[in-house]
Every structure is written in C-alpha cells, then in structure tokens.
Amino acid sequence: MTLTLKSTAFIHGGEIPSQYTCEGMDLSPSLEWLGVPENARSLVLIVDDPDAPDPKAPRMTWVHWIVYNIPPDVTRFADGVISATLPIGTKQGLNDWKKIGYGGPCPPVGRHRYFHKLYALDTVLEGMDQPDKADIETAMRGHILEQTELIGTYEKRR
Numbered sequence: 001m002t003l004t005l006k007s008t009a010f011i012h013g014g015e016i017p018s019q020y021t022c023e024g025m026d027l028s029p030s031l032e033w034l035g036v037p038e039n040a041r042s043l044v045l046i047v048d049d050p051d052a053p054d055p056k057a058p059r060m061t062w063v064h065w066i067v068y069n070i071p072p073d074v075t076r077f078a079d080g081v082i083s084a085t086l087p088i089g090t091k092q093g094l095n096d097w098k099k100i101g102y103g104g105p106c107p108p109v110g111r112h113r114y115f116h117k118l119y120a121l122d123t124v125l126e127g128m129d130q131p132d133k134a135d136i137e138t139a140m141r142g143h144i145l146e147q148t149e150l151i152g153t154y155e156k157r158r
Contacts, residue, residue: 001035022106066093
C-alpha cells in the first residue's frame with residue numbers, strides 16, 4: 001500500500017477553513033495517514049508555504065510546522081495538536097516564526113498553497129535540539145522510504 005495523507009478539515013487542493021489560520025483559532029488541522037511501510041522506524045511531517053510572501057512573486061518557502069520522530073504505528077493527529085498531546089517520543093522543530101509548534105496560514109497577500117508533507121523514515125532522528133527545516137531535511141537524507149503530500153490553500157478574508 002502506498003503512503004497517503006488526508007484531512008477531515010479540507011480536501012487535497014481545497015481551501016483550509018479559517019479556524020486553522022491566523023484569522024481563526026490557529027489550530028492544527030486533523031491529519032490521517034495510511035500505508036506506512038512495515039520497516040519504517042519514524043515519520044516526519046513538514047508543513048510549508050512555497051508562495052511567500054506573494055504567490056505572484058514568491059521569494060521563499062515559509063515553514064509552518066515540523067513534527068518528527070512520530071512513531072510508525074501512529075496513524076492520525078486530531079485537531080489542535082500541541083506538544084503535550086503528541087504521541088510519546090514525538091518532537092517538534094522550529095517554524096519560521098522561531099517557535100515550536102504549529103503556526104497556521106496567514107498569507108500577507110493572495111491565495112497561498114500549504115504543503116503538508118509526510119515522510120516515512122528507516123531511522124529515528126536523534127541528537128537534535130529545536131531543529132529547523134534544513135536540519136530535518138539534512139538528517140532525513142538517505143533515510144526516506146516513502147513520502148506523500150496533501151495541499152490546502154488559503155487567502156485572508158480581510
């Protein structure tokens with residue numbers, strides 16, 4: 001079975017409801033996955049926006065959430081996951097607000113895409129203290145068994 005990722009909050013390519021954004025309660029959306037390879041030792045979730053600051057002239061990818069060392073038998077996150085409710089052993093990295101945890105969509109202009117990327121790894125990522133996306137990607141190199149993504153979009157109501 002192929003690794004797949006979905007959400008009860010939004011469909012692939014669909015709009016992310018405002019409760020998961022800076023205009024709402026800024027909760028992380030529910031996420032569910034299937035098809036984790038049998039030999040996976042951990043999972044990594046990275047949520048980022050490649051359209052920052054303006055989708056018509058993107059200059060950077062803005063990182064919204066990093067979760068790593070997710071046990072391979074875990075198959076979902078409920079709405080509003082925080083450090084205290086993550087599975088045992090699961091850790092979070094620094095987002096681009098230089099904070100640990102989820103930071104929802106808050107695009108300054110236009111409709112942005114938010115990539116929820118899930119990776120199955122053949123290892124557990126050890127020895128990291130508040131890693132950023134570059135640290136995680138370096139540590140994952142050569143250890144990715146499978147990956148999948150779920151894309152949502154958001155534009156501020158103003």
